[in-house]
Amino acid sequence: MLEAFAAWLGKTPLSAFMAGQGWAVPSVQTLHILAIAVVVSGVVILNLRVLGVVERGQPIGALAHRFVVPSTAAIGVLLVTGLLMIASEPDRALFRTVFWIKMGLLAAAMAATAGMLAGLRASPAWIDAGAAPPPLYKGLAAGLLLAWIAIIIAGRWIGYTEGWPGSPS
Amino acid sequence: MSLVGVVIDWLQATPLSGAIRESDWLFPAIECAHVIAFVTVVGSIFVVDLRLMGVASKARRIDELIAELLPITWTAFGIAAVAGLLLFVSKPVTYTQNFFFLGKMALLVLAAANMGVFHAFVQKSVAGAPAETPPPLSARASGAASLALWIAIVAFGRWIGFTTLG
Numbered sequence: 001m002l003e004a005f006a007a008w009l010g011k012t013p014l015s016a017f018m019a020g021q022g023w024a025v026p027s028v029q030t031l032h033i034l035a036i037a038v039v040v041s042g043v044v045i046l047n048l049r050v051l052g053v054v055e056r057g058q059p060i061g062a063l064a065h066r067f068v069v070p071s072t073a074a075i076g077v078l079l080v081t082g083l084l085m086i087a088s089e090p091d092r093a094l095f096r097t098v099f100w101i102k103m104g105l106l107a108a109a110m111a112a113t114a115g116m117l118a119g120l121r122a123s124p125a126w127i128d129a130g131a132a133p134p135p136l137y138k139g140l141a142a143g144l145l146l147a148w149i150a151i152i153i154a155g156r157w158i159g160y161t162e163g164w165p166g167s168p169s
Numbered sequence: 170m171s172l173v174g175v176v177i178d179w180l181q182a183t184p185l186s187g188a189i190r191e192s193d194w195l196f197p198a199i200e201c202a203h204v205i206a207f208v209t210v211v212g213s214i215f216v217v218d219l220r221l222m223g224v225a226s227k228a229r230r231i232d233e234l235i236a237e238l239l240p241i242t243w244t245a246f247g248i249a250a251v252a253g254l255l256l257f258v259s260k261p262v263t264y265t266q267n268f269f270f271l272g273k274m275a276l277l278v279l280a281a282a283n284m285g286v287f288h289a290f291v292q293k294s295v296a297g298a299p300a301e302t303p304p305p306l307s308a309r310a311s312g313a314a315s316l317a318l319w320i321a322i323v324a325f326g327r328w329i330g331f332t333t334l335g
Binding site for chain 2: 025026027029030033034036037038039040041042044045048054055057058062066070149152153156157159160
């Protein structure tokens with residue numbers, strides 16, 4: 001099914017456009033990296049706040065209010081630009097284990113962030129900058145910082161690995 | 170040969186340069202550290218730029234926000250700079266002949282100059298100002314210039330990878 005999708009994608013005008021213009025792939029990659037910077041700023045500041053490292057004078061709810069919408073919007077940009085990169089070379093990412101590890105980590109990180117924020121919303125630390133968040137969420141915040149480091153490494157490694165044996169790549 | 174040329178050739182001949190160039194995993198591993206660090210640099214700078222422009226974090230005082238985020242920016246910048254230097258050392262002859270590499274270095278100098286002007290002249294005008302005060306034009310200009318320069322730095326950096334293949 002994945003091979004059929006890659007074959008179909010490779011025949012679309014979008015794929016021809018992405019592969020045919022020399023500037024298209026680097027431009028889309030630049031947008032992808034800028035969107036990562038936006039996500040990472042939110043991830044770093046929010047999780048370091050939960051850990052009590054930065055913005056200690058601000059309640060966690062106020063930081064979530066500032067960073068959740070831009071970071072989520074940037075993930076939307078990442079999905080679109082990621083799909084455009086796949087369209088430029090459909091056999092490249094889809095058949096590499098590290099790409100699916102990245103997607104799995106991304107889904108897990110987004111779910112864990114949603115869970116952490118829902119839990120913190122019910123704790124005093126959401127509106128009281130002086131209240132410490134429960135230790136469970138501090139652990140989760142540390143795990144999320146590591147998960148995003150792993151997501152970026154997995155993303156960069158797509159370009160350096162081989163596809164599955166027998167796959168089109 | 171010019172002095173710079175001699176230094177570049179010497180650098181390319183060092184064991185460190187050869188080790189990074191010839192290893193299958195060292196260059197990508199250093200590149201990962203470079204990417205993780207510089208997205209943190211750029212992301213944290215964007216937060217401050219958008220605050221200076223009066224677009225985001227409007228409930229935070231400008232001087233307080235800068236004091237909170239500057240340690241993150243500088244720590245990440247240190248890592249990005251060391252990792253970037255190691256990437257450069259692997260192929261100094263190639264990079265010093267690459268338009269986008271030289272352009273990126275020039276843009277970094279401009280971004281540093283913009284930051285210097287901000288800290289020397291503009292920051293005083295916003296120091297102690299309550300969050301409700303609209304940022305002065307000089308602060309908005311500093312933020313907009315920084316935003317544009319860092320977007321260009323990322324673009325030039327990405328283009329280096331496409332013009333130094335082989």
